[in-house]
Amino acid sequence: MLRIAVCDDEEKAVSLHKKITEECLRRCGSMGEIFTYTTSENLLYDITEDHFFFDLILLDIEMPGSTGMELAKKIKPYLPNIKIIFITSHVEYAIDAFELSIFRYVPKNDLERRLPAAVSDAVKLLGLEEGKTFTIQTNSRLERIPYKEIHYIEREGKNSRIIKKDGVSKVRKSLQQVYEELGAEEFIYIDRGCIVNMIHIMQIKEGTAVLKDGTVLPISRSHLQDVKAQINRYWGMHI
Numbered sequence: 001m002l003r004i005a006v007c008d009d010e011e012k013a014v015s016l017h018k019k020i021t022e023e024c025l026r027r028c029g030s031m032g033e034i035f036t037y038t039t040s041e042n043l044l045y046d047i048t049e050d051h052f053f054f055d056l057i058l059l060d061i062e063m064p065g066s067t068g069m070e071l072a073k074k075i076k077p078y079l080p081n082i083k084i085i086f087i088t089s090h091v092e093y094a095i096d097a098f099e100l101s102i103f104r105y106v107p108k109n110d111l112e113r114r115l116p117a118a119v120s121d122a123v124k125l126l127g128l129e130e131g132k133t134f135t136i137q138t139n140s141r142l143e144r145i146p147y148k149e150i151h152y153i154e155r156e157g158k159n160s161r162i163i164k165k166d167g168v169s170k171v172r173k174s175l176q177q178v179y180e181e182l183g184a185e186e187f188i189y190i191d192r193g194c195i196v197n198m199i200h201i202m203q204i205k206e207g208t209a210v211l212k213d214g215t216v217l218p219i220s221r222s223h224l225q226d227v228k229a230q231i232n233r234y235w236g237m238h239i
Contacts, residue, residue: 002032002126003053007043008060014038017058024119030127040066047078054082056122061088083122134182136171143169151200151211153178155193188230191220198234
């Protein structure tokens with residue numbers, strides 16, 4: 001079940017955003033629990049002091065006390081994979097929102113059209129990130145790695161190194177064997193020796209894949225156009 005927070009200093013806005021979110025969950029066939037806040041301080045306290053976990057936060061930028069932008073910066077260390085949808089009347093915030101890896105930016109003057117799409121897309125993406133695992137089994141250990149935690153996989157001699165959220169795991173299999181066992185469209189070759197999880201790609205820039213954690217991976221010239229096409233096709237189908 002998804003855990004979603006809605007935060008706005010206006011109670012009418014909180015009610016509207018909650019209603020839209022409930023309708024999106026219903027249409028997507030997803031279960032979710034929605035928590036509402038009218039002060040950024042209460043939301044921040046629940047996350048930093050009471051260790052509340054959220055998958056998605058709908059956040060107004062223009063709030064008294066801590067603004068939504070300031071709040072997002074404080075939340076990220078506690079919930080590094082959180083999806084945040086910013087709601088604002090100021091277009092110039094969109095650039096800063098991108099720098100914070102914000103999932104989506106929704107202008108208030110187009111709220112009723114843009115917010116349902118943003119919430120639905122976030123719910124679909126959260127669904128894609130859940131559930132699947134890659135298993136490494138040897139005589140001495142059994143390790144299951146959730147697909148969503150795999151950032152990329154690279155060849156190392158006869159082994160493959162799986163670089164993930166909390167470290168590195170090695171498996172004595174070729175990169176092609178690992179790719180075939182994964183059997184998931186979100187994993188793509190960007191080079192003969194490297195497979196990347198598209199979910200973690202933030203942008204393609206100057207012949208490299210920039211991941212959400214700041215890792216920059218070179219894309220071979222022969223793979224570049226295909227990588228761009230696969231990313232566009234993947235998100236076009238799922239979002």
